[in-house]
Each structure stands twice: as C-alpha cells, then as structure tokens.
Amino acid sequence: MDAERLGASSTPDDDGRITRIGWFLRRHKLDELPQLINVLVGDMSLVGPRPEVKKFTDLYMDEETAILTVRPGITDWASLWNSDEGTLLKGSRDPDRDYFEKIRPEKIRLQLKYVQDRSFRTDVKILFLTLKKLFLK
Numbered sequence: 001m002d003a004e005r006l007g008a009s010s011t012p013d014d015d016g017r018i019t020r021i022g023w024f025l026r027r028h029k030l031d032e033l034p035q036l037i038n039v040l041v042g043d044m045s046l047v048g049p050r051p052e053v054k055k056f057t058d059l060y061m062d063e064e065t066a067i068l069t070v071r072p073g074i075t076d077w078a079s080l081w082n083s084d085e086g087t088l089l090k091g092s093r094d095p096d097r098d099y100f101e102k103i104r105p106e107k108i109r110l111q112l113k114y115v116q117d118r119s120f121r122t123d124v125k126i127l128f129l130t131l132k133k134l135f136l137k
Contacts, residue, residue, distance in 0.1 A: 026086060029134060035074050047123040048073025049111040056104065067111045070118065075130040077110035083133060 025031040038044040044051075051072040060067070082088065085103060092098045114122070 032074055039074065043071075045071040045073040047075055047114075047126045049076050049114060050074075050079055050107075056100070064108055064112065066115050067108070070115055075126055076114050077126065078107040078114075080126065080129050080133060081106060081110055 022031070035044055039046055048071050049067045052067075057068065082103060085099065088103065089095045089098055114126075
C-alpha cells in the first residue's frame with residue numbers, strides 16, 4: 001500500500017516493499033500474468049512498448065512521445081534487451097536515478113525502434129524471442 005510514496009518507482013530485487021510472495025512471482029515472471037487481462041479487455045497488446053510510470057513519461061522529449069501513440073504491451077525489444085531490471089538495480093542507493101541513467105536511454109531507443117518498424121512480422125518475431133527467453137532461461 002502506498003508503494004510509490006514509500007520508495008522509488010524502479011524496484012530493485014532487494015527492495016523491502018517486495019513480499020516473499022511478490023519476490024517469487026517476480027522471479028518466475030508470474031507477476032506479468034495479470035496483464036493478460038488487460039490484453040483481453042483491449043487496454044494492452046501482447047507486443048508493444050512496456051507501460052512507463054507517469055513521472056518518466058512526463059520527461060519524454062517531443063520525438064519520444066511517439067511511444068505513447070501505440071498500445072502498450074507485455075513485451076517488446078526493450079523487454080528482450082533487459083528482462084530483469086530488478087537484478088540490475090539491486091544494491092542501488094537511488095534506483096530511480098540509476099534507472100534513468102543506465103536503463104532508460106536504451107529502453108527509449110528500443111521502444112522508438114519498435115514504433116517506427118511496427119508490423120505483424122515484427123510482433124511475431126518479438127513473441128517468439130520472448131517465449132524462447134522464458135523457456136530457455
């Protein structure tokens with residue numbers, strides 16, 4: 001409850017707000033399953049830029065706002081590039097700053113690449129690579 005007020009938006013694996021059950025769900029990517037409901041009701045797509053918290057979308061430059069023109073998705077090029085932000089941010093004194101400096105620039109680049117090259121073929125390729133990554137982990 002009130003997680004945003006109690007800490008950073010970016011959540012490293014060692015964040016005290018993560019419960020044991022939450023850690024298990026994150027570790028096994030089961031925390032993504034509720035997003036399938038969002039796909040079924042049409043709020044999200046299987047493939048598309050991952051939703052971002054408002055404080056970071058507010059910082060988008062003009063060209064970056066193109067990311068907001070497509071339906072957000074469960075997976076994309078950025079998800080394949082960095083499927084475990086929590087591990088990358090583990091031990092960080094300022095996870096939001098580290099996310100902003102170390103992850104966000106490449107994530108934005110890959111999301112823009114998806115928006116510019118979006119096609120059925122690209123979506124199928126991303127879905128295939130995502131499933132491969134999940135099952136061959």
